[in-house]
């Protein structure tokens with residue numbers, strides 16, 4: 397049975413994996429942190445409004461506190477001055493958490509190869525999804541969000557929760573990939 401597969405019987409019983417349930421719950425209830433850095437933030441606000449309706453994807457509850465957020469959408473130009481603040485907000489968000497770099501500025505510095513602009517927010521926080529464009533339209537942000545949800549569905553939270561102590565998510569996934577490769581080779 398594939399990890400993501402849900403088997404449903406006619407008697408109303410379903411069988412699936414704990415990983416699937418965790419991942420499905422997490423990807424269906426993302427709470428973005430409320431902040432924007434520049435023009436891309438206007439597109440992010442439009443994505444949350446009625447025309448595009450981010451709530452359809454379970455990610456429309458923008459939180460006013462990093463302690464209640466699990467998704468950071470970096471929408472705008474991250475300047476060197478803002479860098480420590482972005483990092484502090486990220487550090488205050490509880491695990492598990494994810495990051496989307498929205499637009500050219502957040503991804504690479506965009507049209508600002510200057511002394512004052514961070515050349516990509518991934519220099520200070522780990523980015524899961526990069527969205528190109530200057531600015532990206534709301535459809536692009538929705539697409540990026542769906543790709544992040546796909547990524548979340550590939551995670552293995554049970555490896556992290558049960559019996560692995562301080563093993564990180566990345567280490568657990570690396571171990572799994574290695575085991576799969578060995579199984580394929582055999």
Ligand code: SF4
Pocket residue numbers: 434435436437471472473499500501502506507529530531532
């Ligand atoms: S990518 Fe373009 S629209 Fe977005 S913040 Fe930078 S300059 Fe503004």
